[in-house]
Amino acid sequence: MSKKIQEKLEHKEKLAEKRDRMLRHDFSAERAVFEEVFDQATLMVIYDFLNNGILYELHGVVNAGKEARVYWGKDKDGNDLAVKIYLTTAAEFRKGRLKYIEGDHRFKNVKRDTRSLVFAWAQKEFKNLEQAYNAKVRVPKPIAVKDNVLVMEFIGKGGVNAPSLKEHPPSNAEKVYKLLLTYLHRLYCKADLVHGDLSEYNIMLWKGKPVIIDMAQAVPTSHPMAQFFLNRDIENINRFFVRLGVEVLSTGEIYKRIVG
Ligand SMILES: Nc1ncnc2c1ncn2[C@@H]1O[C@H](COP(=O)(O)OP(=O)(O)OP(=O)(O)O)[C@@H](O)[C@H]1O
Ligand SMILES: [Mg+2]
Structure with a gap:
């Protein structure tokens, strides 16, 4: 051979x-x-x-x-x-x-x-x-x-795998909500991205903190639909946390803080 x-x-x-x-x-x-x-x-x-x-x-x-x-x-x-x-x-x-x-x-x-x-x-x-x-x-x-x-x-x-927020609503909901708003702000202002499919299904809860997953559909802030996606993401998050009894900011207020 x-x-x-x-x-x-x-x-x-x-x-x-x-x-x-x-x-x-x-x-x-x-x-x-x-x-x-x-x-x-x-x-x-x-x-x-x-x-x-x-x-x-x-x-x-x-x-x-x-x-x-x-x-x-x-x-x-x-x-x-x-x-x-x-x-x-x-x-x-x-x-x-x-x-x-x-x-x-x-x-x-x-x-x-x-x-x-x-x-x-x-x-x-x-x-x-x-x-x-x-x-x-x-x-x-x-x-x-x-x-x-x-x-x-x-x-x-x-x-x-860690549970999603849907499977395991956080006991420290206020803290998780605030962290998510911080992440949304960083995502838009520093990463130049909008998630586009954000909800309790695509956020995992690990060690008491949220982890955002499923990012394939996320688009740059210059995408023609970016503002629409951002508003929808904020609404989804607010809807989930209102049900947990968190005093949420209005969608408009959050949008202004992120984009403005
Ligand atoms: N990095 C990871 N570590 C652990 N588990 C993960 C990770 N990424 C995804 N998963 C698990 O796999 C699931 C599906 O992942 P993902 O949402 O990214 O894919 P998908 O294509 O949107 O699938 P689906 O339609 O089921 O949501 C998540 O809900 C989560 O339970
Ligand atoms: Mg998913």
Whole structure:
């Protein structure tokens, strides 16, 4: 056997070994789902993350939505990671998504086929997380993105994700509300972003504090719909906290403080 072929075989074996080490969860019962999420191209992206040391292990699923799945992973130091995989087969994907990409100057030249849009969507979430994180808005720290796979800080512990505000209304509601208003202000003024889908479903409660997630649809403040989205975000937050008995500021007042 030539040296080259032997090296190739060894490389393949090493890759398989790595994969087996990586897949710590027994996926056999979920075989069909597994194959839908981890198609060949997605597996190659995961291998890349293994080879460059970003990902060490992949455990079970944390949340299975229609368009994305979130998995629990670990890095080589044993830190928890969240691995969000966007399904490139989600037929519904185009619908409703284009308006968040059109009008976003960062994504002017994206191709319009579904696959390119899904990839752009993952890059967009990563960039948004990065801008928010740098502006000191509490979001999962973004770690890496490639194609349809996004790796970020895991909010929770030992594979158990923190609850959303919806699932676990905070006992310190006043404090959480005020923190959220601070984050909204930073998001707009420092990160130059509007979330666009903010509600009790997309805010997690971790160690008594809110963590804003699901940032893919967030748009720059220059987006033609940005002011509309901002008002809707504020209304959603107010509606939730009024029900918890918090004395909220009016939507107009908050809007003025953020934009004015
Ligand atoms: N960084 C994270 N750490 C821990 N859990 C997470 C993280 N990001 C997301 N999750 C979990 O996965 C769920 C779905 O994530 P996200 O909202 O980002 O995706 P989505 O595509 O909007 O899915 P859905 O339609 O189910 O909301 C969250 O509600 C949360 O429970
Ligand atoms: Mg969500």
